[in-house]
Amino acid sequence: MGVAGLVIAIIALLISGFVAWNNFLSPFNVKVSCGNPRLEPLPLKLEDGGEVFRFYAILPLHFTNTGAKGGTISDIALIVKSEENTWLFQPAFYTKYGVQTELTLGKKLTKDPSNEPFYPINLAGKTTIYKSIVFTPAKHEKYPFGANPLLPDIYTFTVQTLKNDEEDYETQLTFNLVLQEEQVTSLSRGNYLIPFTEELKKKRQQI
Numbered sequence: 001m002g003v004a005g006l007v008i009a010i011i012a013l014l015i016s017g018f019v020a021w022n023n024f025l026s027p028f029n030v031k032v033s034c035g036n037p038r039l040e041p042l043p044l045k046l047e048d049g050g051e052v053f054r055f056y057a058i059l060p061l062h063f064t065n066t067g068a069k070g071g072t073i074s075d076i077a078l079i080v081k082s083e084e085n086t087w088l089f090q091p092a093f094y095t096k097y098g099v100q101t102e103l104t105l106g107k108k109l110t111k112d113p114s115n116e117p118f119y120p121i122n123l124a125g126k127t128t129i130y131k132s133i134v135f136t137p138a139k140h141e142k143y144p145f146g147a148n149p150l151l152p153d154i155y156t157f158t159v160q161t162l163k164n165d166e167e168d169y170e171t172q173l174t175f176n177l178v179l180q181e182e183q184v185t186s187l188s189r190g191n192y193l194i195p196f197t198e199e200l201k202k203k204r205q206q207i
Contacts (some may be wrong), residue, residue, distance in 0.1 A: 028070060028071030028163065030163070031172070034059050036194055037157070040056040040193075041191070042137070052149060057135040059078070059159070064127075065124070068126060070123055070124040072121065073121040074164045076160070077159075077161075077169055079143070079158045080158075084148055084151060089136060091118040093118060094132065094134075095116075097109060120164065153178075154178050154198075175199055176198040176199065
């Protein structure tokens with residue numbers, strides 16, 4: 001076999017190895033993207049008997065497994081941070097969230113009787129699934145609820161996933177929401193809110 005033939009054989013071997021790795025051997029690898037979040041009002045009772053307003057966060061999430069092997073997401077953590085507070089949210093329910101629910105004025109998805117309790121998400125190799133998830137505040141020593149009212153601010157949302165049989169959460173995406181005073185007032189009056197992410201606003205301005 002000449003040099004040219006050897007080079008061709010090596011290239012063919014590398015290509016076949018890459019194809020085998022990509023299609024059959026690559027490990028479970030999750031990527032998450034999010035559409036426009038939806039916030040619904042949540043009054044929380046404090047230990048001193050008072051009440052403070054927070055919100056449920058409903059995230060329309062797409063989970064993509066870029067690996068050839070399947071796997072399971074056992075938990076999802078949502079961390080919401082503002083200048084005043086950092087809150088931890090946990091997944092509570094799967095709910096319906098789409099164009100038809102956005103147009104249903106006054107209806108709260110958190111009160112939909114068809115909601116399903118959160119359960120681990122199984123992903124086969126090279127697949128994508130959509131899940132709309134209701135996140136509720138979780139009690140945690142590191143992330144106290146606090147007694148301050150909900151204030152106009154920039155809120156940073158960070159979504160982290162935990163793979164089955166692993167100990168560490170993996171950050172999947174981070175986005176920002178700006179809540180203006182009128183939006184905070186609307187939430188405190190019991191209305192839901194569908195804000196645009198700041199990243200999307202900036203991209204639309206560049207069109």
